[in-house]
Amino acid sequence: MKNYLVDDVPGSDLVGLRIRNTENAEDKVVGISFRRRDQLKPDVVWAVVGKVIQSSARFGLSDLFEVHLDHVTMPAGNGKRAEKTKGRSLSVMSAIKKSIVTVKASLNCLAYALIIAMARVNGDPKYQSYRDGKGL
Numbered sequence: 001m002k003n004y005l006v007d008d009v010p011g012s013d014l015v016g017l018r019i020r021n022t023e024n025a026e027d028k029v030v031g032i033s034f035r036r037r038d039q040l041k042p043d044v045v046w047a048v049v050g051k052v053i054q055s056s057a058r059f060g061l062s063d064l065f066e067v068h069l070d071h072v073t074m075p076a077g078n079g080k081r082a083e084k085t086k087g088r089s090l091s092v093m094s095a096i097k098k099s100i101v102t103v104k105a106s107l108n109c110l111a112y113a114l115i116i117a118m119a120r121v122n123g124d125p126k127y128q129s130y131r132d133g134k135g136l
Contacts, residue, residue: 009037013072015034015040015070016034018032019049020065021064101116112130116130
C-alpha cells in the first residue's frame with residue numbers, strides 16, 4: 001500500500017497519512033506527521049496502526065478505513081537564474097539592474113547618495129537625472 005501511495009512522489013517532497021474509520025464516525029482520525037517520502041516506511045505505518053489497536057478505541061479489523069495521503073511539494077531552486085550576475089562587475093550590474101544605483105560624484109558622495117535616495121522615496125521627477133549623475 002505504501003509503495004502504491006507514494007510511488008509518483010519525488011523524494012524531497014513531504015508526505016503524511018491520515019487514517020479514518022468509516023464504520024465509527026466518533027473515532028478520531030489517526031495521522032502520521034509530515035516527513036520526507038523516503039522516511040515513510042511500512043514500519044512507521046504499522047506502529048501507528050498497532051497503537052490504535054491497543055488503545056481503548058473501538059477498532060475492528062473488518063471495518064472500512066479511509067486512507068488520505070497529504071502531499072506537500074517542496075520548492076526547488078533559489079530564485080532567478082544566477083547566469084545574469086555571474087562574473088559581472090558592479091559597473092555592468094548597475095547598468096543592468098535598476099535597484100543598484102552608482103553615485104558618480106567623487107566629493108560628498110554620501111550626500112549625493114542621500115539626495116538620490118530621498119528623490120526616489122519622495123517620487124521626485126528629477127530622480128532619473130539624479131541617478132544618471134546629472135542635475136546634482
